[in-house]
Amino acid sequence: MDGVSTVPGPAALPFAELHLHLEGTLEPDLVLELAARNAVELPFADVEDLRRAYAFSDLQSFLDLYYANMAVLRTPQDFADMTTAYLARAARAGVRHAEVMIDPQAHVARGVPLEAVLEGVDEALSTSERDHGVSTALFAAFLRDRPESEALDVLHHLLGLHAPIVGIGLDSAEAGHPPSDFARLYDRARAEGLHLIAHAGEEGPPQYVVEALDVLGVDRIDHGIRALEDDALVQRLVDEQVPLTVCPLSNVALRAVDRLEDHPVLAMLDRGLNVSVHSDDPAYFGGYLDDNLAALTTSLGMTAGQRARLAENSIRAAVLPADRRAALLAEISRQER
C-alpha cells in the first residue's frame, strides 16, 4: 500500500461486486512479479509480450491462459497480494461490497495446499473493510469440466478446514457440462447452509439456466445472457426476480456478444430483469467495475437512472447483513433525489 486511503468519499454511488474471480484479477505486471518471486518460468519475455496474450476468441481460449498464469500463485503471501491489489482497485471503482470467487481445485491440482490459498485470501479479505471500505464475502467455485466426485471431495475438505466461505459457485468450460451434473454437490452445500450461485447461459444454452434454478436451486445466476433466447424463461426470471450478474466487457472479450453497442444488459434491465453489472476477470477483459459502467455510458448511453438501478440491484442481490444493506440502499436513494 502507498499509504493513500482508497476509501471513497460519500458522493460515489455504492455498488456490490457479485461476479468476480480472484484469479482473474492477476494483472500482467503482478504475474511477472510473482513469477520472479517464486522462480516460475513463464513463456513470456516481458509484460508487453504477456499483455499481447490477453486476447481471446472464446471462453476456452481465455481459460487456457487463466489457468496457466495461476502457476505463479504459490504461497499465502501471493494470494494475499493478488487479493489486496484487487480490493484497492475495486474501492477506486466504487465497490463497497465484494463477493469474490476462488477456484480451489485449480490450486490443489498444482500441489498448492488449500490451507495456503485460504490463509492468503482471508488475510486480505478480513482487513478489507478497514483498509479499503469494502466489505467482503468469499465463494468457492467448482470446475464443471472436472468430475463432481472431485468437487465433493474438495467441498468436504473446505468444510473440514472451516473455510471462511459463504457459498459455492460453478465455473470453467460451460458447453457440454450442464448444471444437473452437480446436483449432489449443491445438495451438500445447501445442507451446510451455504449460498448457491452458478455460471449458466454464458456460452451454454438457456436450458442450463433452467437447470441451475430447478436442479441446483441457486440464489443467483452468473451471466445468464443466453436466457434471452427463450421468452418463457425470460418471463420466469422477471416474475421470480432472479438476480443475473452480467459482465459486459467479459462478454465482448470472449465474443459472446460482438460489440458493446449490441450488449443486451440495459434492455434486460428495462424489461424488468433483475440484472446487475460486474467485472468477472477484470485483468483479462479490459476493466474493473468502473470501466464496465463507463463502457455502458459511452456505448449504450446508460442514463443516471439506469446506473442507480444497477447499483440498487447489486446491493439487493448481495449477501449482506440487513443493517449494511439498508445503509447502502439509503445512500443510493439519497443520491437519486
Ligand code: HPA
Ligand atoms: O468468465 C468465466 N466463465 C467461466 N468460468 C470462468 N472462470 C473464470 N472466469 C470464468
Ligand SMILES: [Zn+2]
Ligand atoms: Zn465468471
